[in-house]
Amino acid sequence: MNPIKYQRTPTPQLTNRQWPNKFLTQAPIWVSVDLRDGNQALANPMTVDQKLSLWHQLIAMGFKTIEIGFPSASQVEYDFTRRLIEDNLIPDDVTIQVLVQAREHLIERTYESLQGVKQAVIHVYNTTSIVQRENVFEKSKDEIKAMAVQGAKWVKEYAFKASETNPNSQWIFQYSPESFSQTETDYAVEVCQAVMDVWQPTEKNKCILNLPATVESTSPNRFADQVEYFINHLQNRESVLISIHTHNDRGCAVAAAELSLLAGADRIEGTLLGNGERTGNMDIVTLAMNLFSEGIDPELDLSQPNNWVPVVEEVTQIKTHPRHPWVGDVVYTAYSGSHQDAIRKCLLKQKPNTPWNVAYLPIDPKDIGRDYEAIIRVNSQSGKAGSAFVLAQEYGLNLPKWVQLDFAPIAQKLAEKQGGVVSHKDLYSAFSNQYGLQHNDIEINHYQLDREGDLEHLSIQVNGEVWKGTGTGTLSALCDAWHKRTGHNVDVIDYAEHALHTLDDSPNGEQGKNAQAMAYVYLQQDNKRSVSVATARDTVSAMVIALLKGLN
Ligand SMILES: CC(=O)SCCNC(=O)CCNC(=O)[C@H](O)C(C)(C)COP(=O)(O)OP(=O)(O)OC[C@H]1O[C@@H](n2cnc3c(N)ncnc32)[C@H](O)[C@@H]1OP(=O)(O)O
């Protein structure tokens, strides 16, 4: 690899750039280009039916401008445009956008495809970059500008002609200096200004200037510089919507778009999950969720990825990476012990309707239709908190820390033996086996507790025998009873109990339904410490059984 082969793309020197000090406060105007730029990146371009299924999904998610294709490029593209118009599939508040080169016959055919449309954006482009001027078009700056001007004129003329037959159609004009990011920014301004001179936009009747990083060739901060410079040098800015269209060659398409919004852009073109030429288009899902995670309404409904991800995967034939930002299968899953510990502690402290404040989880997974089940998965890199979370989440067990510590080596051995993620079931079986939850040979036939001042008198029938003891609480009364029967001293170092909900209970369902009790006892008998766990119909029975199991 010889880096001398490559050189830095020149970008303007800004001495007083403003964008780094700004914050975003609202969503941009979103434009989905899945059906055009996304489609043009596919080995098997979408059929009309596939385009329709994605179209319906985009509408359901709330897109108001959708670039539907390049109608002059192929029959499928043309037919799809006709289908939307003739079958009246375009809601009144949605505008379709179509792409065309600055070539007359293609522009003519484009308007033909749009007959009867209520409103459409005609998006015309020609490249302005140095490399394409020199090596592809072999044209001077003036000649390339003349192509843009000519394209703008045709777009206007054919709109005028179309209005003669379809006076109700509204036309919005959009121009892209393709490869803006590899164009001298002053020159891009000059070309766009010349296009505006043709279209004569006004504040009420704006045109759109779309600034593409057709090939991403600078860092996102330098792209933002290009955008800020462009906007600052454009006359009649108020008559223009500044649109941004980034690609992901350096992996920074989202960053470049986000910083461009700080630099003053109004509108963002991109695709769902970033499908597009080479490394893809700007991923609208990621950018919209970035805004959401900062408390900004993204004005797109991304809450049900289970509905829309399969549609995108079906039409693109591209599987979503499990670590795709915000929607990948495992992006809310922690395997490592310290992360699991922090997540568990934060979730316990998180109160409903308060700002989200959970370590390692940038948003509440429930906001995009995920449940907490998948957040923590136990493998050999997990610590005690991971098992505790799973047992709490799935089986309603609130393990005190000393039970977590006691059980951790068992879970660790199991994970090492299995080599991957331990299923919830296997983890529970290990817990149940370790503490003998399945085989309880202690039967409490009857018990009675009488309080007298600070003391409690316990009379309990265990496996048919009556035991009696006195203490400051139930456990100490039971320890006394044990001492009386066996002569052994017992200390309860700690204990905990809680109601237990059976597995049939939904996490949000009625609390207490089918409740049983769970008790955990940490005891010391003759210098030997042990942890004991039991479940029973009520807390006293559970506590007694746990203690007796520990003593036995
Ligand atoms: C960055 C982007 O995504 S831009 C969008 C690109 N998308 C697509 O190209 C998908 C659809 N395109 C197509 O199906 C075809 O390219 C068509 C139908 C539009 C045109 O096909 P063809 O006429 O066969 O030409 P081809 O695609 O090879 O175009 C090259 C010619 O168009 C010219 N050209 C290319 N882009 C433009 C443009 N934006 N404006 C004006 N002329 C252009 C080239 O200079 C070249 O001219 P030449 O034949 O005189 O050398």
Ligand SMILES: CC(C)C(=O)C(=O)O
């Ligand atoms: C036509 C333009 C906007 C484009 O798709 C690109 O530059 O990537």
